[in-house]
Amino acid sequence: MSDLPENLKYAKTHEWAKLESDNVVRVGITEFAQAELGDLVFIELPKVGRVVKADEQCAVVESVKTASDLFSPVSGEIVSVNEELSDAPEQVNDDAYDAWLFCVKADNPAELDTLLDASAYGQLIAE
Amino acid sequence: MASYSTVSLPTVTTIHKTALYELHIELGAKMVPFADYQMPLQYSKGIIHEHLHCRNQASLFDISHMGQCSLKGSSAAIGLEKLTPAIISRLGSGRQQYTVLTNSDGGIIDDIVVTRLGQELTIVVNAACKEKDFKHLRKQLSNDCQLQELSEHALLALQGPSSSHVLQQVAPEACRLQFMQACRTEIDDIPCMISRSGYTGEDGFEISLPNRFAEKMARILLNFPEVEPAGLGARDTLRLEAGLSLYGHELDEKTTPIEAGLSWLIKNTHQSYPGAGTLLNQMQNGTEIQRVGLLVEAKMPVRENAPVFDNEDKLVGRVTSGSFSPSLGRPIALALIDTEAAVIGATLFTRVRNNLIKLTVCDLPFVPHRYHRS
Known part of the structure; x- marks a missing residue:
């Protein structure tokens, strides 16, 4: 698995997280995760305004064969979700790093430091 | 297993590979364990693409994990008829019958396809039921009926509207078959049994042949521009759309064929198989x-x-x-x-x-x- 974006942080549960302005963290699933899942047919996103804790289950991605839980990489409030995915979940298959799922306004952006960097995540998925 | 072990361990399940394992890897398959076999779940284009390709053109599936056996002997048809609601003794040569093995409650031991060619019957059973079925058949059939497992045989399914156009070029006689008919023939000198059958709802063929020719056969078929490989993922969505039941899901030992929408398998005139009383009663009075x-x-x-x-x-x-x-x-x-x-x-x-x-x-x-x- 190559070409993991260096500017992202990665969770062991295969979400990517990107710190943007104003403590907002954008979240999606990794290329590795989308390839493992195969064709996505449905994505259940959290409600905007929901308050989540780090590692709390807050979304579900469903492929033809299975449903998989996704977890928030940081604690905070869901401030936006990618509505386009409700009609076009395959966008995640097409470009997993462009097709984000939700944004969390982090209570403590330092929580991102506990996630993996590109090289550590690369090692994890190579195992 | 560890060689220092001195206690007897539970049976370790061996994961088998079909004769096409190397080809699946070469074609970029994602392999998954299924009924003790490493099978392709999908190839690189994905389940949805493979599914639609089968509906629009033709797809090649490796279904060699399924069990195949032959039954020989003068009592084979009569013997098998006592285990299923199908009237096997009247199955003509070159014809196939989909049926079920029933238990004494009318539940389904397995759903199977029986083919008759000359005096020989061949049976295809579900991969996960193989051992159970063959044990059941050996126990129930009389001694003058010989059951031979065709474990050295592969089974390929070519499914989709372009299948007959493809086979026309390599085995034109197979294209004269109607649905649920079968013949023995050769493709490029490879001896095989071809039937016009499948489990996708599409026109298509199933090809049984010795393992040693399986890869050559698969490559001959994949060489046609209309044909692409498809995995078990697409096979499952295709059969679901076709409303076809799958053993272990719609069908099991506690569900009768009448409950499972297979009442068309039951004939009033055949009453001597396990659970016949229950099934005929359900036919009359509902479930x-x-x-x-x-x-x-x-x-x-x-x-x-x-x-x-x-x-x-x-x-x-x-x-x-x-x-x-x-x-x-x-x-x-x-x-x-x-x-x-x-x-x-x-x-x-x-x-x-x-x-x-x-x-x-x-x-x-x-x-x-x-x-x-x-």
């Missing part, structure tokens, strides 16, 4: 539960074992298979539910992760069959 198709009125797929409720929130059954239908672009499901609730057009409900989802009971198949019948 408490039955299999139905469900259109899911949401984008969220409904999976196996999801509960099914009526509009008064009473539990009426459960989903036995559920997935996204690539042809219809929506989720669909099969379910076993109370007969009272099984009214075409009726609205039922399920819950998935606290979401209440509307279901509409519908006619089967979801996607029309396109078998080749004159």
